[in-house]
Amino acid sequence: MNNIKSTSRRGVKKPGRGVGSASTNVTQDRMGDGVQNETVFYSKAENYWREVEPTVDGMLGGYGKISNIDIDGSKKFLQKFLGQGEGKTGKGCALDCGAGIGRITKRLLLPLFNTVDLVDVTQEFLDQAKVYLGDESKRVENYFCLGLQDFIPQDRRYDVIWIQWVIGHLTDDHLVEFLRRCRGGLRPEGLIVIKDNVAYEGVIPDDVDSSVCRELALVKSLVTRAGLTIVCEEQQMNFPDEIYQVHQLALR
Ligand SMILES: C[S@@+](CC[C@H](N)C(=O)[O-])C[C@H]1O[C@@H](n2cnc3c(N)ncnc32)[C@H](O)[C@@H]1O
Numbered sequence: 597m598n599n600i601k602s603t604s605r606r607g608v609k610k611p612g613r614g615v616g617s618a619s620t621n622v623t624q625d626r627m628g629d630g631v632q633n634e635t636v637f638y639s640k641a642e643n644y645w646r647e648v649e650p651t652v653d654g655m656l657g658g659y660g661k662i663s664n665i666d667i668d669g670s671k672k673f674l675q676k677f678l679g680q681g682e683g684k685t686g687k688g689c690a691l692d693c694g695a696g697i698g699r700i701t702k703r704l705l706l707p708l709f710n711t712v713d714l715v716d717v718t719q720e721f722l723d724q725a726k727v728y729l730g731d732e733s734k735r736v737e738n739y740f741c742l743g744l745q746d747f748i749p750q751d752r753r754y755d756v757i758w759i760q761w762v763i764g765h766l767t768d769d770h771l772v773e774f775l776r777r778c779r780g781g782l783r784p785e786g787l788i789v790i791k792d793n794v795a796y797e798g799v800i801p802d803d804v805d806s807s808v809c810r811e812l813a814l815v816k817s818l819v820t821r822a823g824l825t826i827v828c829e830e831q832q833m834n835f836p837d838e839i840y841q842v843h844q845l846a847l848r
Pocket residue numbers: 611612613641642645655656693694695696697698699700715716717718721742743744745760761762765766
């Protein structure tokens with residue numbers, strides 16, 4: 597990955613929105629660590645996603661071509677933790693957060709877990725997920741249409757909670773609170789995985805989709821505030837040079 601492009605804060609594209617560069621405009625609704633006017637921040641994001649086509653390309657901001665590499669990297673990462681025996685994560689139920697049309701559910705989670713739940717703020721994507729997942733959708737138990745800032749996972753329900761390309765849509769405080777609630781939603785030896793873009797330095801706002809991209813140190817500090825420990829961390833390799841670095845963090 598090309599840190600110079602990240603450092604310049606210009607021309608860094610990202611799966612999730614992709615086509616435009618990450619904007620450096622700081623508007624009235626966003627300052628400093630993230631957000632000044634939460635209502636505007638969340639409603640702008642909802643409006644943005646409502647206009648996005650419900651396809652893999654739409655989910656990845658025009659970078660549908662990297663989906664296979666992404667899923668392969670996720671599978672390798674996750675499989676380190678799954679299995680039987682002490683300390684191993686079970687394969688019962690997974691939660692896909694900010695699931696969109698179920699790109700990750702289809703290729704990563706349903707092949708590994710007995711059942712999967714999806715949560716996303718965009719109803720149209722969840723409707724499309726039922727079509728996109730085809731026959732396998734019978735192993736999806738719940739489609740929750742809700743912002744993660746409001747979502748409360750059921751206590752001790754999940755072996756894995758997968759959170760990909762969505763943390764930038766939460767304020768710092770909401771992300772910490774959400775991660776705390778996720779802790780409560782884990783079964784014994786359960787695992788939370790965050791996989792997301794990281795900025796080379798600081799916090800980079802995106803006024804088009806109403807999100808922020810945080811530097812890795814900040815993401816880690818929010819994880820720690822949530823009372824979680826990073827048990828494994830890896831950078832996703834083989835993505836195009838022009839996009840942000842993507843890191844995956846396994847948390848308990
Ligand atoms: C970049 S897409 C990623 C979708 C999926 N994680 C993937 O990798 O294919 C971001 C998703 O987050 C959802 N989203 C945006 N803000 C959200 C929020 N506050 N709570 C839950 N989902 C949100 C959007 O509807 C969209 O489906």
